[in-house]
Amino acid sequence: MSGAETTFVAQAFESNYIAPLGPMVDAFEQVFSETVGMRHAVALASGTAAMHLAMRFLEVGRGDMVIASTLTFVGSVSPAVYQGAEPVFIDSDRQSWNMNPDLLAEELRRCDRNGKLPKVIIPTDLYGQCCDMDRITDICEAYGVPVVADSAEAIGASYKGRHAGVGARAAVYSFNGNKIITTSGGGMLASDDREIIDKARFWSQQARELFPHYEHRELGYNYRMSNILAAIGRGQLQVLEERVQKKREIFEYYQANLSNLPGIEFMPEVLYGRCTRWLTVMLVTPETLGADREAVRLALEAENIESRPVWKPMHMQPVFKDCRVVGGSVAEDLFERGLCLPSGTQLSRNEQDKVIETIRKCR
Numbered sequence: 001m002s003g004a005e006t007t008f009v010a011q012a013f014e015s016n017y018i019a020p021l022g023p024m025v026d027a028f029e030q031v032f033s034e035t036v037g038m039r040h041a042v043a044l045a046s047g048t049a050a051m052h053l054a055m056r057f058l059e060v061g062r063g064d065m066v067i068a069s070t071l072t073f074v075g076s077v078s079p080a081v082y083q084g085a086e087p088v089f090i091d092s093d094r095q096s097w098n099m100n101p102d103l104l105a106e107e108l109r110r111c112d113r114n115g116k117l118p119k120v121i122i123p124t125d126l127y128g129q130c131c132d133m134d135r136i137t138d139i140c141e142a143y144g145v146p147v148v149a150d151s152a153e154a155i156g157a158s159y160k161g162r163h164a165g166v167g168a169r170a171a172v173y174s175f176n177g178n179k180i181i182t183t184s185g186g187g188m189l190a191s192d193d194r195e196i197i198d199k200a201r202f203w204s205q206q207a208r209e210l211f212p213h214y215e216h217r218e219l220g221y222n223y224r225m226s227n228i229l230a231a232i233g234r235g236q237l238q239v240l241e242e243r244v245q246k247k248r249e250i251f252e253y254y255q256a257n258l259s260n261l262p263g264i265e266f267m268p269e270v271l272y273g274r275c276t277r278w279l280t281v282m283l284v285t286p287e288t289l290g291a292d293r294e295a296v297r298l299a300l301e302a303e304n305i306e307s308r309p310v311w312k313p314m315h316m317q318p319v320f321k322d323c324r325v326v327g328g329s330v331a332e333d334l335f336e337r338g339l340c341l342p343s344g345t346q347l348s349r350n351e352q353d354k355v356i357e358t359i360r361k362c363r
């Protein structure tokens with residue numbers, strides 16, 4: 001927290017709006033949509049909820065296919081599965097670690113030949129780095145397939161000067177406790193299309209019709225963000241740029257002190273955008289370093305330092321064992337060799353030095 005949040009939270013308490021709606025929610029949506037540069041936004045209980053509402057709006061249903069990045073967090077894909085769809089996973093490209101547009105184009109050609117196109121494409125913006133949105137949307141437009149950006153990890157990131165998620169039909173953001181800005185838990189669905197956001201807002205409030213009594217013509221969800229959490233979000237948005245800079249500083253310090261170590265390299269930053277470095281992620285080449293990723297992780301753990309492997313690709317997850325994957329070896333390699341280092345913005349120089357020293361000793 002930055003301190004600014006308490007002012008907004010106090011205002012929310014004073015107004016006695018302790019509910020999953022209220023003026024803080026409205027204001028948070030407004031400022032958020034200005035921040036990302038999309039016309040409309042709805043504040044929700046989680047990023048997963050936001051993705052679920054987008055899937056429902058796009059009529060993803062039983063027997064449908066959706067195409068998603070394999071290197072992602074499960075919340076990217078589970079909502080399509082709630083709707084009864086089957087995911088197909090696309091490998092990462094080496095530069096961005098995000099959905100490989102060439103493989104996507106190849107898969108769409110194949111789908112077209114087979115006479116069954118996917119309902120939606122869900123590229124993830126991994127670890128604060130944007131996917132190649134223009135290429136992905138160009139490819140998808142040719143087949144009339146909408147794109148929903150999973151920008152849960154990329155608040156504050158940019159692509160060709162636009163905010164992460166812009167260019168997609170709708171974009172999903174997360175304010176989960178581990179994200180660059182947080183409301184403890186929460187999410188946002190944003191779009192230039194008012195209809196999507198109005199409908200998502202309606203469903204998020206149990207699909208209650210505009211009557212004095214409780215009238216329901218369809219089923220909804222209890223997915224709305226609370227006024228208190230939105231107050232936290234308003235304070236957090238004020239420090240977003242500061243946080244991005246701090247995250248990038250943390251990354252640069254790791255890079256300056258570790259990249260001369262043979263067998264260590266860092267997640268590349270693609271030229272088309274500005275990565276937030278939400279997490280600093282490095283790759284270990286065991287043959288050169290003399291220790292593999294797991295040995296490094298355990299050495300850190302022995303010093304009471306938490307680090308985590310890169311996301312385990314979806315096509316390797318037991319729950320998706322029967323799903324199709326296009327390629328997969330790049331994501332597998334990134335999982336095998338990738339380690340997310342402590343990247344919290346409160347990390348002190350001394351703490352970071354300790355992480356660096358422990359890694360250097362692994363050689």
Ligand SMILES: Cc1ncc(COP(=O)(O)O)c(C=O)c1O
Nearest residue numbers: 046047048073075076152174176
């Ligand atoms: C890539 C990705 N997609 C989706 C989500 C889901 O967001 P939430 O935890 O807010 O439901 C997350 C984060 O948690 C994520 O990292």
